[in-house]
Amino acid sequence: MLSSPSITGSFAAPYQFGQRVKRGGQQRASAWRDGDRTFSVGLFVPMSGVAGIWGPSAIACATLASEEINRFGGLIGREISLKCFDASDEVEDISDMTREVVESGSIDVIVGMHTSSVRRSVIEGCRGRLPYIYTALHEGGEGSNGVFTLGETPERQLRPAIEMFVSERHARRWMFVGNDYQWPWISHRLARRYVHEAGGTVLSDTYVPFNVGDFSEILERIEREKPQAVLLSLVGQDAIDFNRAFGHAGLASRTLRLSCAIEENMLLAIGDRNTEDLFVCSGYFGALGDDANMGFKERYHQRFGQRAPTLNSLGQSTYEGVHFAAALAARASQRQGAGLIEYGGVRGIDWRGNANVTYPVHLAQVDGHFFHVVRTF
Structure with a gap:
């Protein structure tokens, strides 16, 4: 039976929010006392190659989430900043890139939307030293240390x-x-x-x-x-x-x-x-007419304009990933135990562990250039 990452266990060791890993793998416990008032999210999304079409909307949605959190006081008093990395399958040595970024101490958490093959490389490079929130649909069964999955299976x-x-x-x-x-x-x-x-x-x-x-x-x-x-x-x-x-x-x-x-x-x-x-x-289509999605679309287009990258399931997932990271960090800072994670999403996800995530799933038929939802499961 695969286990899901616990809140207290995963964030107590070998890392904690507010304690960044520096080169060599040692904790820099004085990170925030050094005057660094940011909480840095490493956004790993494809920006080139076969999946590069997903990149612009993913970056825009993650940007919107970080700005919303900052507008309401940030994450436990710290401003969220995004650092984007190309996580395309065509990029060589993603595991090495991940290891270097983690060891540099420049990020506090990884939010990743990319293929499962890239996920394996990121896990190899991260090795559980930072929390890694994977937002894309996937094959299920992910039990690696420090990895939190939100997507459909x-x-x-x-x-x-x-x-x-x-x-x-x-x-x-x-x-x-x-x-x-x-x-x-x-x-x-x-x-x-x-x-x-x-x-x-x-x-x-x-x-x-x-x-x-x-x-x-x-x-x-x-x-x-x-x-x-x-x-x-x-x-x-x-x-x-x-x-x-x-x-x-x-x-x-x-x-x-x-x-x-x-x-x-x-x-x-x-x-x-x-x-x-x-x-x-x-789990998501831009055409959904519920109140949560209508509000999300309004905020998105107010921020990026009517010619913004087209909203879609994979892009929207990074919006939820950044909000999930914030909720996870806030929960860890309060030393709360495992259980339901509540965060600002669009789909209404309940996350109680990687093997216990609930969300609606919609079947849509394509009508020209549009999705028409015909069934919700």
Whole structure:
């Protein structure tokens, strides 16, 4: 059984908020007495490469969160500052970069929105010396020391959507396509079970490297084997390229597609001619009309203007990540024990541990360039 990080345990040793790690791994306990009145959040998000399309909105959302916290007095009297780092899969030696940043004492906490493969590198570099809040959807089961996960997992995203498609759309023949790393590997292994339990079958499970570009062989296989549904676990530009090619091949009119990682920016890039019968399951869409999201969107556009980076699930997750970091630090400073973490989010997440996170999940059908929520699980 995987354990989730406790509040008192994780923040008592080997680090505490207000005690930054300096080079060599020793604590600089006098950090705040030295006149440093900032609380520095290391924001690890992709700014280039296949997932670079997520970067602008992630930075904007994290900026909004930090400014909101500062406007109301900061974090336990300290001003939050952001330091951004490129956490793209194409960046070499992310573990070394993380280790150097942690040992330099320049950040107090990491908020990361990036792929699971990058997460493994950040964990290797951090080694539990700072709290690391991972905000993106992921494959689940993260039990590393000091890592706090907020994002959706396959049990909440894929299982109800697959069951619905098998029972209501009679989509019993599935093909899986994903990038070649652990999020698709584990998600597809779980999804295969969900399909079988619902009464369907998986015809094939294919993985491609990042930036593959050419999907003609996979599209030919889809044309030949005629699945009723395709599960897509492709990231960023790869998902854009695949869905464009899928539409151009004339497959959209007879094969539904399900993804957990397509968001509003990518939808615009895919093009409305290529989105017929495309569904996305996510904890957040910019189109949600509840009061919390309407207020969030108003604050976002007041701060960044109407031409701000398009709001989406992955970008919005860093807003929640920064607020979660603040709530976590405040709780640790009060030496409170583990339990429910309450913080300023949009989705209404209850976090009681990495294995005990509750949040709504929405299934949306793409309508041109827009998401239309058809079911909430």
